[in-house]
Amino acid sequence: MRVTRLDLRNVRRFDEVSIRPASGLNVLTGGNGAGKSSVLEALHLMAYGRSFRGRVRDGLVRSGAPALEVFVEWREPVTGSDGSVVGGTERTRRAGLRHSGQDWDGRLDGQSIAQLGDLLSALAVVTFEPGSHALVAGSADIRRRYLDWGLFHVEQAFTPVWRRYARALRQRNALLKSRAGDAQLDAWDHELAQAGELLSGYRETFLARLEPGFRALTGELAPALGGTALEYSPGWRKHELPLADALLLARDRDRLAGFTSVGPHRADWRVGFASLPGREALSRGQTKLVALSALLAQADHLAAVRGCWPVVALDDLASELDRDHQERVIDRLLASGAQVWVTGTELPPALAAGDRGFSLFHVEHGRIEPR
Numbered sequence: 193m194r195v196t197r198l199d200l201r202n203v204r205r206f207d208e209v210s211i212r213p214a215s216g217l218n219v220l221t222g223g224n225g226a227g228k229s230s231v232l233e234a235l236h237l238m239a240y241g242r243s244f245r246g247r248v249r250d251g252l253v254r255s256g257a258p259a260l261e262v263f264v265e266w267r268e269p270v271t272g273s274d275g276s277v278v279g280g281t282e283r284t285r286r287a288g289l290r291h292s293g294q295d296w297d298g299r300l301d302g303q304s305i306a307q308l309g310d311l312l313s314a315l316a317v318v319t320f321e322p323g324s325h326a327l328v329a330g331s332a333d334i335r336r337r338y339l340d341w342g343l344f345h346v347e348q349a350f351t352p353v354w355r356r357y358a359r360a361l362r363q364r365n366a367l368l369k370s371r372a373g374d375a376q377l378d379a380w381d382h383e384l385a386q387a388g389e390l391l392s393g394y395r396e397t398f399l400a401r402l403e404p405g406f407r408a409l410t411g412e413l414a415p416a417l418g419g420t421a422l423e424y425s426p427g428w429r430k431h432e433l434p435l436a437d438a439l440l441l442a443r444d445r446d447r448l449a450g451f452t453s454v455g456p457h458r459a460d461w462r463v464g465f466a467s468l469p470g471r472e473a474l475s476r477g478q479t480k481l482v483a484l485s486a487l488l489a490q491a492d493h494l495a496a497v498r499g500c501w502p503v504v505a506l507d508d509l510a511s512e513l514d515r516d517h518q519e520r521v522i523d524r525l526l527a528s529g530a531q532v533w534v535t536g537t538e539l540p541p542a543l544a545a546g547d548r549g550f551s552l553f554h555v556e557h558g559r560i561e562p563r
């Protein structure tokens with residue numbers, strides 16, 4: 193996927209700007225607070241429905257404006273019904289989103305959309321930014337979201353199962369809070385267990401598919417860590433009992449607590465290291481490299497399944513990675529054919545020297561100028 197045009201209106205400090213990126217490497221430079229990250233946030237918004245720095249209502253809308261607007265146009269290969277790329281042909285796609293923080297209005301390829309998910313499944317963006325270390329060191333919900341986002345893009349049957357599970361969980365929690373009787377809980381336990389087993393299976397298989405790529409990436413970017421593995425924790429003792437039994441066993445405790453204590457909504461995954469006891473032993477830089485490896489493994493997998501790379505956004509790259517790692521990551525991405533967006537207060541050292549081609553944009557005073 194290659195973005196050919198990105199328009200922002202009322203996004204953070206921007207009144208109205210438009211950028212026409214190149215198909216390969218795009219570098220946005222500018223002083224602190226110029227708005228470089230905001231451009232990547234707008235791109236991220238179109239793929240996740242939120243910024244990597246929070247939800248739209250957490251300050252993404254320009255102060256005093258009623259809503260932000262983002263419009264993105266991109267090229268992608270034409271795929272058949274089975275997802276395979278059809279004879280090297282490409283098509284242009286367009287998506288627009290107006291979001292007030294409460295209400296939204298979206299269009300995809302000229303049509304209004306009923307569900308935000310329809311818009312988000314169209315453009316795929318993988319973002320590495322200063323908060324990305326949380327994928328390794330942060331809370332489990334960040335790691336679950338990572339798996340679910342990847343599955344959402346590569347497995348059509350996943351989203352209905354995810355919705356089924358979320359609905360059954362809401363219902364069960366409401367019944368637990370109202371101290372409902374066993375008969376009512378039985379029905380929702382059944383639904384929760386069915387959807388939960390499916391959901392768990394999707395995630396476990398997906399993580400196993402990511403593992404070889406992840407291991408290769410950590411071997412390349414952080415060889416000192418030794419071999420790595422991805423280990424899934426389903427959210428209940430899955431190797432001992434089915435989810436239906438785990439829910440029944442937990443029922444009395446859950447009634448007292450007023451929420452469901454077992455199931456895929458409590459799942460997590462972790463990285464195992466051959467030469468380290470665990471993630472606590474990682475340096476901050478190593479934590480970032482492991483998180484970056486997980487993000488790139490996901491992008492790699494998505495490219496293999498969908499026939500094209502997601503757009504890759506690297507926010508403040510030079511302050512996140514040393515020069516050697518910047519070079520390795522950029523060279524790897526350019527070799528893959530991905531469109532890459534990089535921001536920095538200055539041209540990253542890896543690009544200032546060397547002969548890598550890139551398009552440069554300068555961000556200043558609420559404007560974006562090609563250089």
Ligand SMILES: Nc1ncnc2c1ncn2[C@@H]1O[C@H](COP(=O)(O)OP(=O)(O)OP(=O)(O)O)[C@@H](O)[C@H]1O
Binds near residue numbers: 205223227
């Ligand atoms: N809701 C808002 N309304 C108006 N201005 C905002 C809003 N939110 C943030 N800003 C301003 O927009 C800019 C956002 O900058 P952004 O984080 O994109 O900058 P940056 O170029 O990435 O900076 P840095 O190099 O410091 O990370 C800042 O100047 C900030 O004060």
